[in-house]
Amino acid sequence: MKTSFRKYSRKNGQDLCEISLENNQGMKVKILNYGATLEKVLLDGEDMILSLNSPEDYSKERNFLGGTVGRICGRVRLGQWKHGNQIYQLPQNDGENHIHGGIGTDMKIWNFKLKNSEQESRVDLFLFDPDGDNGYPGNMKLHATYKLDNENNLSYKLEAVSDQLTIFNPANHTYFNLGERATDLKLQLAADYYLPVGTDGLPNQGMKNVENTVFDFRQGKKISAALDSDDSQINLRNGLDHPFILNGMQPAAVLSSNKHKMIMTTNAPAIVTYTANHFNHTGVANNIGQYDGITLEAQYPPAEGIELGEITLLPFEKFERKINWNFS
Template sequence: MKTMIRKYGMMGTKDLCEITLINDNDVHATILNYGATLERFEIPTPTGRENIIMSLETPENYSKERNYLGGTVGRVAGRIRRGLWHHDHTFTKLPINEGENSLHGGGDHGLDNRPWDFRTACDDHSAKAIFTLYDPDGSNNYPGNMKIMVTYELDNDNNLHYNITAYTDKTTLFNPTNHTYFRLDGPHANVEDLKMQINADYYVPVDDTTMPVEGIRKVDNSVFDFRKAKRLGDVINDKKEHQIAVRGGLDHPFILNGNGPAAVIESAKSKRKLTMTTDAPSVVVFTANGFNHQGAMRNLGNHDGVTLEAQVAPEMGADLDAFVLVPGEKFERNVNWHIDY
C-alpha cells in the first residue's frame, strides 16, 4: 500500500492537489482535495491501467465549470422545491440555481467546488486520504457552523470505502452524497450495455423538473424494477415511459430494501463487476443524461456513466425533516465500492 501527492495548482491561498491511493494489486484511486472529489478509479489491464469512472481530461478542468463529477455534494444533494425550508415557525430561503428550485445545496460555493484540507495515512492493510472542511454559518444561507470530514480508504481486497461525518452548532439541513459516475468499460464505451441490479422494491416518481410528485411507488411491472439485473440501455431509451423520456434516462431515487448489496453493475464485455453497499436508505440513479462534449466536459457524452448517489431520498424528507441535523448529533454515512475484474 502507498500514497502519492501531486500539487497541480492553487485556489486563493490553498494548494490544489491530487492524492493517489495504491494497493498491492496496482489498483489506483486518485482524489482531488478540490471538492473531496474522486477523480480516477483505475484497475490493472494487460497493457497498463484503465479508468472505470467518468473523469475530465485534467484536474485543472474541474474548477473551470460546475460539474459535480466525483465530488462531495451538499450541504443537501438533490433538489429543494423553491429553495424553501420551513422549520420552527421560520422560513429559510436557499439559493435557486435550477429553474425555481435549489440543486445540490445551491449557491456559488458548495462542498464540491472548494479546496479541502487533507492528510494521508497508510499501513499494511489500507491507504487513506482524510479531508476536512469548515463550512461557516450562513454559507449559501444554511444555518450552522459545520465541520465536515470525508475519508477515502482503499484496501487490498479492491474495496474503495467512502465515509463522511459532520457536526453542526445550529439546527440545519444536511443530506450530502458522493457523485461518482461509473462506466466499467473505460473511456470509449457508454453504459447502455451494462447490466444493473438494485435491491429496491420502491422508487420515487418525479415530475418534469425531477421533483417527487406522489410519494413512493412499487417497482413491480415497471421499467424501474431492477431487482433482477437488466440492461441499462433497455431502460434509458424507453420512450414509452414518460418519466424516462422527459429526463433522457434515469434520474430517480430508489428506496433500498436492505437485502444484499445496494446495487451491482456488470459488464459482459469486460467481465468487470462493481458492487456497492451503503448505510444510506436510498440511492438516486442518474445515467449522465445530457452530457454533450462541451466545455471542460468535452471528453464526455450522453450516458457515458451512471451515478449511484447514496442519500436520503427526497420523498422521505418531503418536508425536509429527514434532512435535519441538530447540535450534538453526529452525521455519518458510508459507501463501499468493490471492483472485480
C-alpha cells in the same frame, strides 16, 4: 500499499492537490482535494469512472464528476426549509428550486492528510463550512475519508457535525462506467420502490412499486432496457434521473460490464440514479457524452414538500454516511 500526492495548481490562495492511493494488486485511486473529489479509479490501468481530461479542469467549470456535493445534493422545493413556524430560504439556483448546495462543498478546497499501512492506504479530507454559507444555518465541520485495501475495496465515509439546527443531505457524485458506457452496463438494485418525478425533477407522487415497470432492476438488467423504453418518466428526464428506495438488502447495487463488476454497499436509505443525460461533449467535459456513465448517489431521497425532518440535524448530532465499492 502506497500513498502520495502532487500539487498541480493553486486557487484562491490554496494549493490544489491530486492524491494517489495504490494497493498491492495494482489498483490505483486518484482523489482531488478540490471538492473531496473521486477523480479516477484505475483497475489494470483502465478507468472505472467518468473523469475529466486533467485535474486542472475540475475547478474551471462545475461538473459534479466524483465530487462530495453538499450541503444538500438533490433538489429542495422552492429552496425552502420549514421548521416550526420558521422558513429558511436557500438560493434558487434550479428554476424556482435549490440544488447541489448552491456554491456547494464540491467547489471548495479541502485540507487533507494521508495515512498508509499494510492493510490500507487512506486519505482524510476536512472542510469547515461557516454558518450562513449558501443560506444554511450552523457552522459545520465535514470529514471525508477514502480508503483502499488489497481486496479492491474502495470505501468512502462522510462525517459531519453542526453547532446549530440545520439540514444536511450530501452525496458522492461519482459517475461509474466500468470502462464502457452506461448503455452497455447491467444494473441490479435492492429496491422495490422508486420515486416518480415531475418536470422539475422533484418527486410528486410518492413511492411507486417497480414491479412491471422499466424501473425494476431487482434481478439485474441492462440499463439500456430502461433508456430505450417509451416510459413517460424516462422521456420526461431524457433517461434515468430517479431515486430508488433501498429495501435494506445488501449489496444495495451491483454494476457489471463485460469485463468488470462493481458491488456497492451503503447505510443510505436511497440511491439516486442519473445516466449523464445532459452531457454532450462540450465545455470541460468535452470527452463525455450522454449515457456515458451512471451515478449511484447514496442519500436520502428528495422530499416532495418543504418540511425536511428526515434530513434535519440537531445541534452537535453526528452525521455519518458510509459507502463501499468493491471492484473486480
